Amino acid sequence: MRTLAVIACVLITGFAQASDADKRxxxxxxxxxxxxxxxxxxxxAGDIPEMKGHVGYFLETQAGREYLVRVPGSxxxxxxxxxxxxxxxxxxTEFSGDSVGDNFEPYSRAExxxxxxxxxxxxxxxxxxxxxxxxxxxxxxxQ
Amino acid sequence: xxxLDKLFEKQxxxxxxxxxxxxxxxxxxxxxxxxAVVPLLPVARASGAxxxxxxxxxxxxxxxxxxxxxxxxxxxxxxxxxxxxSCPPGTEMSPVTWIGTCHNPxxxxxxxxxxxxxxxxxxxxxxxxxxxxxxxxxxxxxxxNDINWCLGTASAAYHCSTAIVVGVAFEDx
Numbered sequence: 627m628r629t630l631a632v633i634a635c636v637l638i639t640g641f642a643q644a645s646d647a648d649k650r651x652x653x654x655x656x657x658x659x660x661x662x663x664x665x666x667x668x669x670x671a672g673d674i675p676e677m678k679g680h681v682g683y684f685l686e687t688q689a690g691r692e693y694l695v696r697v698p699g700s701x702x703x704x705x706x707x708x709x710x711x712x713x714x715x716x717x718x719t720e721f722s723g724d725s726v727g728d729n730f731e732p733y734s735r736a737e738x739x740x741x742x743x744x745x746x747x748x749x750x751x752x753x754x755x756x757x758x759x760x761x762x763x764x765x766x767x768x769q
Numbered sequence: 770x771x772x773l774d775k776l777f778e779k780q781x782x783x784x785x786x787x788x789x790x791x792x793x794x795x796x797x798x799x800x801x802x803x804x805a806v807v808p809l810l811p812v813a814r815a816s817g818a819x820x821x822x823x824x825x826x827x828x829x830x831x832x833x834x835x836x837x838x839x840x841x842x843x844x845x846x847x848x849x850x851x852x853x854x855s856c857p858p859g860t861e862m863s864p865v866t867w868i869g870t871c872h873n874p875x876x877x878x879x880x881x882x883x884x885x886x887x888x889x890x891x892x893x894x895x896x897x898x899x900x901x902x903x904x905x906x907x908x909x910x911x912x913x914n915d916i917n918w919c920l921g922t923a924s925a926a927y928h929c930s931t932a933i934v935v936g937v938a939f940e941d942x
Contacts, residue, residue, distance in 0.1 A: 654939035657881050662868045662911055666935065671864035672921035704909075 682726025848896035
């Protein structure tokens with residue numbers, strides 16, 4: 627029984643630290659591939675969209691969820707599928723604030739790998755249309 | 770007598786019959802020693818712990834061979850009335866920048882460096898420094914130092930470059 631307890635302690639400690647290392651890797655990849663434009667806290671600058679406090683709204687529709695992967699900064703980045711999924715999940719966890727619901731389903735490597743095969747071309751126009759849809763959805767839910 | 774009192778008394782008497790004071794002390798001792806030993810267990814601690822973020826500083830920030838300038842291509846703000854971390858008076862730091870890593874020989878670690886340009890005045894013209902480590906061609910726009918990074922500022926006039934430590938590079942153990 628005691629042996630089992632010790633093994634459980636070691637496993638729990640190991641998993642907690644692996645998770646911590648994953649978070650640090652995701653933060654580092656954000657710094658190296660995203661922060662230069664999106665700023666350390668996701669605040670953006672000038673024409674660069676602000677993710678802080680807003681990015682979670684995109685997850686309210688399937689098109690919005692896909693947008694976060696298909697936007698060129700994600701889809702064409704030098705990150706592999708697994709690292710990109712981790713960075714997106716880290717961004718949503720760190721920057722969403724109240725804009726993300728409790729039922730957030732993290733991106734998987736397979737989902738990111740599939741979606742990034744279709745990067746967006748006319749990003750700005752697509753984004754405007756997407757935000758209009760999200761806005762309409764929000765108004766419907768408040769009526 | 771209250772039913773709770775009876776129950777408590779019964780449990781206490783049962784506990785007293787089953788255990789000894791030495792036994793309790795032994796259990797407490799095991800818990801304390803065991804708890805203290807858990808952090809010493811041979812798990813991958815090196816990869817899990819967050820490294821302390823402050824670099825050991827050696828070298829001259831006025832010199833191009835200062836460790837943080839490994840990917841600079843421009844004039845050093847340290848020579849222009851600013852520092853490696855701040856812009857000279859009368860200029861504005863660009864919020865949009867390119868980010869790379871530099872190796873610090875003083876502590877043997879790699880750090881994430883943000884090369885924010887200072888903008889709003891004509892080129893400083895002092896301490897030109899071009900090292901370009903990790904610089905990538907223009908088609909990798911986020912990793913090239915060959916473009917004017919005065920983006921998001923009131924003026925696009927380039928004056929000088931900073932080299933700000935923003936973190937410790939992640940390395941798989």
